[in-house]
Amino acid sequence: MVISIETKGVWKSYGPVWAVKDLNLEVRKGEIFGLLGPNGAGKTTALKILTFLTKPDRGSCKIEGLDIWKYPLVVKSRISVIPQEINLDKELTAYENLLIYCMLHKIRDKKHKIEEALRFVGLWEYRKEEVRKFSLGMQKRLLLARSFLNDPSVIFLDEPTTGLDPHIRREIWTFIKKAKDKGKTILLTTHYIEEAEYLCDRVAIMNKGEIIACGTPQELKNQVGLWVLESINDTGFEYEFFKTREEALLKAREKEGPVTIRRSNLEDIFIRLTGEKID
Amino acid sequence: MTDFLPILYRELIIYKKRLFKLSYVLSALISPLIYLAVFGFGLGENLTVTGTNYITFLLPGLIAMTSMTNSYIWIANGLNIDRLYFKTFQLLVQAPIKPIAILMGIITAGIIRGLFASSLIISVGLLCCTSFSPNGIFWLGLLLNCFMFSTLGVIIGMITKSHEETAIYSNFLMVPMAFFSGTFFPLEKLPFFVKPLIYALPLTYSTILIRKSQWDRVTLLSLFITIGFSLMFLFLALRLIKNYRE
Numbered sequence: 285m286v287i288s289i290e291t292k293g294v295w296k297s298y299g300p301v302w303a304v305k306d307l308n309l310e311v312r313k314g315e316i317f318g319l320l321g322p323n324g325a326g327k328t329t330a331l332k333i334l335t336f337l338t339k340p341d342r343g344s345c346k347i348e349g350l351d352i353w354k355y356p357l358v359v360k361s362r363i364s365v366i367p368q369e370i371n372l373d374k375e376l377t378a379y380e381n382l383l384i385y386c387m388l389h390k391i392r393d394k395k396h397k398i399e400e401a402l403r404f405v406g407l408w409e410y411r412k413e414e415v416r417k418f419s420l421g422m423q424k425r426l427l428l429a430r431s432f433l434n435d436p437s438v439i440f441l442d443e444p445t446t447g448l449d450p451h452i453r454r455e456i457w458t459f460i461k462k463a464k465d466k467g468k469t470i471l472l473t474t475h476y477i478e479e480a481e482y483l484c485d486r487v488a489i490m491n492k493g494e495i496i497a498c499g500t501p502q503e504l505k506n507q508v509g510l511w512v513l514e515s516i517n518d519t520g521f522e523y524e525f526f527k528t529r530e531e532a533l534l535k536a537r538e539k540e541g542p543v544t545i546r547r548s549n550l551e552d553i554f555i556r557l558t559g560e561k562i563d
Numbered sequence: 564m565t566d567f568l569p570i571l572y573r574e575l576i577i578y579k580k581r582l583f584k585l586s587y588v589l590s591a592l593i594s595p596l597i598y599l600a601v602f603g604f605g606l607g608e609n610l611t612v613t614g615t616n617y618i619t620f621l622l623p624g625l626i627a628m629t630s631m632t633n634s635y636i637w638i639a640n641g642l643n644i645d646r647l648y649f650k651t652f653q654l655l656v657q658a659p660i661k662p663i664a665i666l667m668g669i670i671t672a673g674i675i676r677g678l679f680a681s682s683l684i685i686s687v688g689l690l691c692c693t694s695f696s697p698n699g700i701f702w703l704g705l706l707l708n709c710f711m712f713s714t715l716g717v718i719i720g721m722i723t724k725s726h727e728e729t730a731i732y733s734n735f736l737m738v739p740m741a742f743f744s745g746t747f748f749p750l751e752k753l754p755f756f757v758k759p760l761i762y763a764l765p766l767t768y769s770t771i772l773i774r775k776s777q778w779d780r781v782t783l784l785s786l787f788i789t790i791g792f793s794l795m796f797l798f799l800a801l802r803l804i805k806n807y808r809e
Contacts, residue, residue, distance in 0.1 A: 337656065357660075357661070361659040367653065375577055375581075376577070384572065387569030388660060390659070
């Protein structure tokens with residue numbers, strides 16, 4: 285098992301607030317790994333640390349076995365980052381944006397690589413258009429195209445589908461899956477349960493700067509129970525977890541008022557561990 | 564060595580696209596020409612300053628002011644917006660290039676912008692003012708002025724936390740400097756109590772340099788002080804880029 289991304293004892297504070305507390309991660313080569321959690325959980329800070337936008341107060345980070353602060357240039361040439369905000373030059377055309385990225389990363393055979401990337405995301409016909417004329421979905425696709433140009437081993441995606449329509453979200457998911465098929469290691473942050481369940485091989489659930497659970501979605505669900513009995517009491521919704529549907533049904537008979545029995549999801553794990561909802 | 568070229572290339576494409584927009588032309592090029600028309604051609608023939616007619620005195624000052632404004636403002640505003648709103652600066656931080664390459668790319672773009680804007684005033688000066696003849700000291704001073712204020716632009720663009728804050732530096736530092744550093748009148752005419760303040764401003768020395776026609780003690784002193792300011796700004800700007808954190 286080859287480890288692509290590794291963090292050990294990473295702490296980061298902003299003033300008196302700890303954004304990341306003792307982050308220990310191991311992301312395997314070729315997997316899609318998700319950092320899941322509500323806003324303010326520390327996901328984006330963790331990503332910023334791994335992508336050179338901020339430095340931890342303590343702890344170490346390695347990508348492909350290299351300490352990112354000792355070998356920044358080598359590491360930077362092996363990664364791509366797709367930020368939450370669209371950091372494209374809106375005044376420039378799609379082609380110009382990718383050309384500048386190629387120049388920054390000293391990529392050979394620029395024309396061929398740009399054409400390949402733009403065709404991959406279906407934007408080749410729009411290469412001469414200024415990015416400001418693009419829809420949000422097209423801009424996200426262009427960010428994806430850009431991230432493939434330097435043939436990175438590791439791709440970081442920060443909330444890749446936030447604010448997108450459901451059908452564009454699905455489209456972006458398809459591209460992310462295709463990137464995995466090409467052997468890329470992908471670390472993404474999200475607060476969408478569906479996204480984490482659909483895309484991620486493994487997930488780390490974060491809350492208040494800490495990882496509170498880590499594993500495959502199935503493993504995590506097994507830990508808390510595959511079935512959920514949802515009922516309403518005086519204080520609001522109540523969630524109870526069961527290994528089998530039958531156990532949940534038995535318990536449901538004891539309840540007064542409406543109940544729902546359904547399969548558990550990653551949000552249920554978060555609720556079980558923190559007593560709060562993700563959103 | 565060539566790692567700064569992508570950044571310069573990006574800046575120049577954006578500059579080229581903005582160059583033909585009316586707002587840019589008006590703000591960057593027309594306003595110094597208005598000063599020239601009003602003060603220079605209006606008073607120039609009738610007023611003598613430091614033994615020469617006013618327009619010959621004014622022209623180098625306006626060139627220093629124009630090159631300062633264009634080198635500084637585009638870099639400070641651009642960097643601030645790229646960093647805080649468009650987040651395109653982050654792309655440079657995450658690229659496999661050294662901080663000095665980022666800095667040199669941005670500064671070179673600022674120098675080019677400053678020189679381009681100045682070239683219009685220089686052209687007008689050469690056409691309309693027979694006694695205006697730029698020499699080697701002039702070109703050296705102009706180049707250093709563009710370099711110094713591009714670098715200062717990087718510092719302001721990196722330290723400000725909003726676009727409004729950048730505007731505050733422009734209004735309360737750059738505008739007074741543009742008017743009081745010997746652009747419109749000789750420094751000797753200023754009251755003694757403001758002189759220490761004026762001589763603390765970097766534009767004062769580059770304006771002296773741009774205006775000088777021969778090497779003497781004052782020219783050399785101005786050159787060294789301008790280089791000193793430039794190196795200090797360069798050091799600070801590099802530190803800010805190296806230690807960039809969100």
